[in-house]
Amino acid sequence: MPQKVRIALDAMGGDVGASVVIPGAAVALARHPDCEFLLFGDQARIAPELEQHAALKAAARVIHTDVAVGNHEKPSQALRRGRKTSSMWLAIEAVKKGEADVAISAGNTGALVAMARFCLHMLEGIDRPALAAIWPTLHGECVVLDLGATIGADARHLVALAAMGSAMASARLHIARPKVGLLNIGTEQMKGHEEIREAGDMLRAMNLPQLDYIGFVEGDGIGKGAADVVVTEGFCGNVALKAAEGTARQVVEVLRGAIQNSLMARIGYLLARGAFQTLRNKMDPRKGNGSVLLGLNGIVVKSHGGTDAEGFASAVGVGYEMARYDLLTKINQTFNREGGALASVPAAQEAVS
């Protein structure tokens, strides 16, 4: 990698586009001065935003395009209309051409997954992409995947998710051999779907040097920090993440409503606001913003569409870390060294014999 981390941004992605993406990039640049940016999108909307951020302007190049992927376009439609022309495509293509180390978009998830797959292709030995997010735990963070890039998973795909997730965790958390758990409805070995038990048997039998398989983790184990990486198929991962995010918001909303109902409580809140700030810092969904699209020949990060500049800066930070700490090399090491093992994984019964 060159000395600078080169970040390609879809400046049109998300609910509002440039007015969040550009200030977000500026915040990220202040945190990571060793970045430079390629900004893809409508010059007329990007330029005025850039005028507000001199440092970013100096570290960025704008590549104009009129075409933007709509938030409600179907993936097939987005590909037809936006291939080779849209800001989303061009950002991804910059990674493919070697002009950027990572592409980041807050746009339409389905379109992003489809375009990234189409443009970058899958890594050898990996069939399907996965979306992985950073989840706050009581003691720090963990990586959870898949969050819905695809749904359903056989044992082999779960094992691939475990390997990719641990590469991401080691880039993010700087752990050499992350603890990996499979999400299940109980921790006993007899629990859950056949494919999960089989994946557990395979991971135990393979005993990979890149990850430490610790067994099954239940839904409440994620936030407890039971593992550094929690693996599940995309449907369940998506539901779990949204249920948890919804609950965190709900708790805060109930508390806020109750505080506003009483003068005494409002005074109490003022005195305790440092504690509430700590809560926000630890549980702020904006801090976990930035899911990594794994399994591709290149790094792509998806930001929430509805986030603000602070949230978008977090997503840029995730992209920066994945590029700086060699996510792809880490994944390739696992799949090259263990490629044979991962590709021709024996059936569970053989694996545990």
Add this chain to the structure above:
Amino acid sequence: MPQKVRIALDAMGGDVGASVVIPGAAVALARHPDCEFLLFGDQARIAPELEQHAALKAAARVIHTDVAVGNHEKPSQALRRGRKTSSMWLAIEAVKKGEADVAISAGNTGALVAMARFCLHMLEGIDRPALAAIWPTLHGECVVLDLGATIGADARHLVALAAMGSAMASARLHIARPKVGLLNIGTEQMKGHEEIREAGDMLRAMNLPQLDYIGFVEGDGIGKGAADVVVTEGFCGNVALKAAEGTARQVVEVLRGAIQNSLMARIGYLLARGAFQTLRNKMDPRKGNGSVLLGLNGIVVKSHGGTDAEGFASAVGVGYEMARYDLLTKINQTFNREGGALASVPAAQEAVS
């Protein structure tokens, strides 16, 4: 139903048994004086607890048994060892014999599901039991099922879950036609597994008088109160519930830790403690304790094993409501009136034509 609601309790169930079950029953009796209790278990452990609760003692009869199902016994093992003899079995059997209107246990979930199924049998037209819980929302409560009585579901089973869940919601929430949503990873009709889309088509086509099908609900829609009943298969429901419970605890724990770190915040907490009490009242997992085992010829309620007397009282309250407001009649009405329709539901394509 006779004037009193007759409740059979497995006094040995849960992490500690009688010392939670008996005080919990006493709290529930104070709330619902029109109850009477059959207490199954070890007389030597029940009697001293009962001595502390005169009103309960007057409203209860103890039926002694030495046998209790262990928390870690496999269902098959529990059935072999505890059928006809264990406190869990005898409580369920009291419902079968018509001596009680509802059975409640804080014991081993797998054993409870297996024994209830074996003893009471499934209702006609329903293949598999389901566990349904009450989930706090921003505006009140909703019913979520299945939480893991079984895993996986085809479209027909999802439709049966919708019908049973809405009967439970109408008994709990006193709504004539509860709003029912299917849990999915997006609200667009093209999203998710085939069987979920098919179940949605079927529910729309059937247009049952007992429920108002509103479409797909995402993970964060549950706590927002998007529907009165949220339907999913057992694996995903179990993971979502535990992820949400874990997150609620995590938020409170982070906040508590932050408050304790600062004197000012501790003073603030004292002033705002009414607001924290409101939060506890609304989000207290003990208040939602008591999952209903649906689909059987009789009402069985499962309490968390690790709950306290207050939590066990909530589970008794759920059982009371289900018996008092005729859960079984409501389910049977749906399945008798729509029995043909539910049993011979046409394929989705036909249903929506």
